[in-house]
Amino acid sequence: MKQLLRTLAPILVVGLLGGWMLAAQAESLDTIIIDKGYDKQTKIAVVPFLQGADLNGAPPLADIISADLARSGQFAPLEQGNMLSYPTDRKQVFFRDWRILGVEYLLIGRGRANGRGGFTVDYQLFDVFNEREVVAAAVSPSADQWRSAAHQIADKVYESITGIRGAFNTKIVYVLGENAAKSNATYALEIADADGAQARNLFLSDQPIMSPTWAPDGQQVAYVSFETGRPAIMLQNIKTGAREQLTAFKGINSSPVFSPDGKQIAMVLSRDGNPEIYVMSLADRRLRRITRHHSIDTEPSWSPDGKHLLFTSDRGGKPQIYQLDMANNFVERLTFEGDYNARARMLEDGKHLIFVHRRNGVFHIAWMDIERDDVRVLTSTSLDESPSLAPNGSMLIYATQSQGKGILAVVSMDGRVKYRLPSSAGDVREPAWSPYMGDLGTR
Amino acid sequence: MIRIFNTALRHVALGTLVGASFSLSACAVAAVPVEESTGRGAATAVQPLAQPASGGVSTARLSELYFQLQTLQQEVQDLRGLVEEQAHQLSRLRKDQKSQYLDLDRRMQGVAGVARSSGGATRAPARTPTQATNPGVGQPALRDGELYVPVPGSDSGSNAGTDPGANNPQPAANSGAADAKERKAYSDAIGLMKARQFDQSILAFNRLVVDYPGGSYNGHAFYWLGELYLAKSNDAKARQQFVQVIDLYPNHAKVPDALYKIGVVYHRQGDKDRALQYLNRVRGEFANSNAAKLAADYAKEMQ
Numbered sequence: 117m118k119q120l121l122r123t124l125a126p127i128l129v130v131g132l133l134g135g136w137m138l139a140a141q142a143e144s145l146d147t148i149i150i151d152k153g154y155d156k157q158t159k160i161a162v163v164p165f166l167q168g169a170d171l172n173g174a175p176p177l178a179d180i181i182s183a184d185l186a187r188s189g190q191f192a193p194l195e196q197g198n199m200l201s202y203p204t205d206r207k208q209v210f211f212r213d214w215r216i217l218g219v220e221y222l223l224i225g226r227g228r229a230n231g232r233g234g235f236t237v238d239y240q241l242f243d244v245f246n247e248r249e250v251v252a253a254a255v256s257p258s259a260d261q262w263r264s265a266a267h268q269i270a271d272k273v274y275e276s277i278t279g280i281r282g283a284f285n286t287k288i289v290y291v292l293g294e295n296a297a298k299s300n301a302t303y304a305l306e307i308a309d310a311d312g313a314q315a316r317n318l319f320l321s322d323q324p325i326m327s328p329t330w331a332p333d334g335q336q337v338a339y340v341s342f343e344t345g346r347p348a349i350m351l352q353n354i355k356t357g358a359r360e361q362l363t364a365f366k367g368i369n370s371s372p373v374f375s376p377d378g379k380q381i382a383m384v385l386s387r388d389g390n391p392e393i394y395v396m397s398l399a400d401r402r403l404r405r406i407t408r409h410h411s412i413d414t415e416p417s418w419s420p421d422g423k424h425l426l427f428t429s430d431r432g433g434k435p436q437i438y439q440l441d442m443a444n445n446f447v448e449r450l451t452f453e454g455d456y457n458a459r460a461r462m463l464e465d466g467k468h469l470i471f472v473h474r475r476n477g478v479f480h481i482a483w484m485d486i487e488r489d490d491v492r493v494l495t496s497t498s499l500d501e502s503p504s505l506a507p508n509g510s511m512l513i514y515a516t517q518s519q520g521k522g523i524l525a526v527v528s529m530d531g532r533v534k535y536r537l538p539s540s541a542g543d544v545r546e547p548a549w550s551p552y553m554g555d556l557g558t559r
Numbered sequence: 560m561i562r563i564f565n566t567a568l569r570h571v572a573l574g575t576l577v578g579a580s581f582s583l584s585a586c587a588v589a590a591v592p593v594e595e596s597t598g599r600g601a602a603t604a605v606q607p608l609a610q611p612a613s614g615g616v617s618t619a620r621l622s623e624l625y626f627q628l629q630t631l632q633q634e635v636q637d638l639r640g641l642v643e644e645q646a647h648q649l650s651r652l653r654k655d656q657k658s659q660y661l662d663l664d665r666r667m668q669g670v671a672g673v674a675r676s677s678g679g680a681t682r683a684p685a686r687t688p689t690q691a692t693n694p695g696v697g698q699p700a701l702r703d704g705e706l707y708v709p710v711p712g713s714d715s716g717s718n719a720g721t722d723p724g725a726n727n728p729q730p731a732a733n734s735g736a737a738d739a740k741e742r743k744a745y746s747d748a749i750g751l752m753k754a755r756q757f758d759q760s761i762l763a764f765n766r767l768v769v770d771y772p773g774g775s776y777n778g779h780a781f782y783w784l785g786e787l788y789l790a791k792s793n794d795a796k797a798r799q800q801f802v803q804v805i806d807l808y809p810n811h812a813k814v815p816d817a818l819y820k821i822g823v824v825y826h827r828q829g830d831k832d833r834a835l836q837y838l839n840r841v842r843g844e845f846a847n848s849n850a851a852k853l854a855a856d857y858a859k860e861m862q
Contacts, residue, residue, distance in 0.1 A: 433633075
């Protein structure tokens with residue numbers, strides 16, 4: 117069951133369907149499932165949705181939904197070729213047929229144009245064993261929200277069956293670098309669906325772009341750009357593309373991260389001579405210096421309650437993760453295993469961390485139970501960096517190297533499910549997983 | 560390989576360079592108001608040293624002082640790291656000591672309780688109610704004439720209920736070197752299973768059972784062998800192992816689970832009647848156990 121290498125048909129309908137997706141498609145990321153992990157996967161049949169003649173060009177919703185569920189590692193979608201029938205309506209469903217195939221859940225649906233320029237997709241999820249309807253719902257996407265609609269249906273299915281909110285209808289941003297360190301180098305800040313599809317460019321520069329990070333409302337990203345010849349922290353709206361420069365101090369301007377309420381940004385500045393953590397209030401742009409130490413303090417991140425800042429510091433001789441209480445500036449060291457622990461992110465429960473951990477000279481992404489001091493290495497790749505959590509905390513995306521190229525990879529929080537998102541275009545680095553993007557409405 | 564710290568340092572260098580040539584624009588940007596928070600660590604002033612240079616201190620002397628300062632800073636950093644680690648170890652040790660004491664206390668109470676209930680005369684290996692209702696984890700109980708204290712696992716797995724590490728048997732307090740070896744063999748086998756090396760794990764469990772006939776881990780070993788064969792879809796062998804548990808260790812904490820699994824295996828093999836027979840047996844004999852709940856659900860699904 118290990119190393120089960122299987123390429124899920126990278127749904128390549130780009131180009132053919134101009135109207136179906138945003139124009140100016142960049143090179144999307146492919147998905148390759150490396151390790152599905154779980155022995156007991158829920159068997160689900162996602163029957164091809166009824167898509168009328170006016171929807172002929174649209175990517176099949178069922179394919180996108182199946183691929184989403186398969187990537188979670190918790191589902192084993194039935195191959196469409198093995199289905200005995202393709203019901204699109206409750207009346208056409210014969211549960212006995214599906215029981216014979218060992219299917220536990222069945223998803224059917226229908227998509228149609230709603231006459232107002234948009235579409236309506238309604239769908240039903242059945243529990244085959246109990247011959248019971250679990251979910252019946254509808255979603256109304258516009259043409260460019262077609263894939264989001266599929267992801268949203270996958271979210272709903274995932275949540276109904278596992279009890280955990282799905283994170284398929286989310287985005288990732290990342291930095292795509294081409295011809296790095298050459299005179300014709302380009303750096304692109306890209307945004308794509310969480311499955312790597314529909315990549316598009318947010319910002320293009322011939323100077324490096326670093327550390328993209330999401331605002332909690334999912335509307336803005338902050339990042340470091342060297343476009344002026346030196347690092348500056350920029351803020352950009354992902355819908356309008358409007359950009360704004362937040363800082364450009366002498367020296368380091370790096371690692372911006374939004375506070376959970378979105379009102380502040382923690383960052384690293386060396387304006388006073390040494391890299392220290394600062395917090396900027398977005399309302400009045402006032403800066404507050406948080407750390408004060410002659411060693412390097414960097415890579416801040418917030419605890420989910422916004423009351424603590426985690427950061428990496430070598431004040432103890434080696435890079436380790438520290439936690440600072442914003443109320444009284446009390447600093448506490450959190451990591452003790454190994455001589456390199458950095459770039460921590462805290463899970464929503466406030467009790468666990470993920471971070472970059474060096475073990476036997478190799479950089480991995482690790483998970484830690486703070487209370488029990490229990491460290492587990494999640495990744496089997498090397499040179500792993502920049503872990504970023506999915507909003508539901510079930511998986512994390514990180515950057516790693518494969519055949520000398522930077523690629524993105526995803527691993528579940530127990531290390532069992534792994535997949536990769538390589539890019540054919542260039543080196544991809546520094547991914548950041550978006551918060552929940554909000555559901556599409558029903559009309 | 561570009562690592563954060565290297566990058567950071569490179570940026571400092573870059574920043575200083577660029578900063579020098581663009582000092583005008585830097586001033587303009589630096590007009591943003593800054594509030595200083597009251598930090599705990601005292602500020603180390605490097606800059607003031609530069610001022611008195613004109614006041615008579617030689618450059619050589621100055622650079623020597625600077626070198627000393629750097630050495631001191633590094634030294635303090637290393638010492639700080641050491642203190643942090645030792646403070647951490649100390650608090651760990653205190654926690655461990657406390658939990659060891661609580662564990663000992665529990666065992667003592669268990670012994671006292673058993674002595675009372677059996678009149679202090681015979682140590683009959685009777686099945687205690689706690690053992691039946693709470694398989695695997697919980698109160699101390701007598702098994703094979705020995706005190707058996709299951710310790711809730713220190714494993715922090717998200718699936719604590721089914722994690723094999725969560726209910727490892729702990730041998731009696733008077734364990735010698737042989738017991739330690741046996742325990743190691745058992746935990747190695749468990750480790751292999753957790754690492755999903757099922758074949759090696761099967762070998763290891765089989766070796767354990769052969770090497771330590773009558774050993775205190777054998778009940779568990781047979782149970783996990785059953786689970787391993789199930790994972791490999793070898794139903795017949797799986798059933799054999801589960802039957803070993805209930806035949807050889809009728810008072811074992813894993814009996815309800817083994818009964819349930821036998822039911823499952825029979826169902827997988829298509830023998831519905833036998834399956835129900837075993838599932839009902841768990842529900843009847845160990846009504847309050849987790850396995851009974853699972854059996855009830857499974858029986859319902861089978862119908």
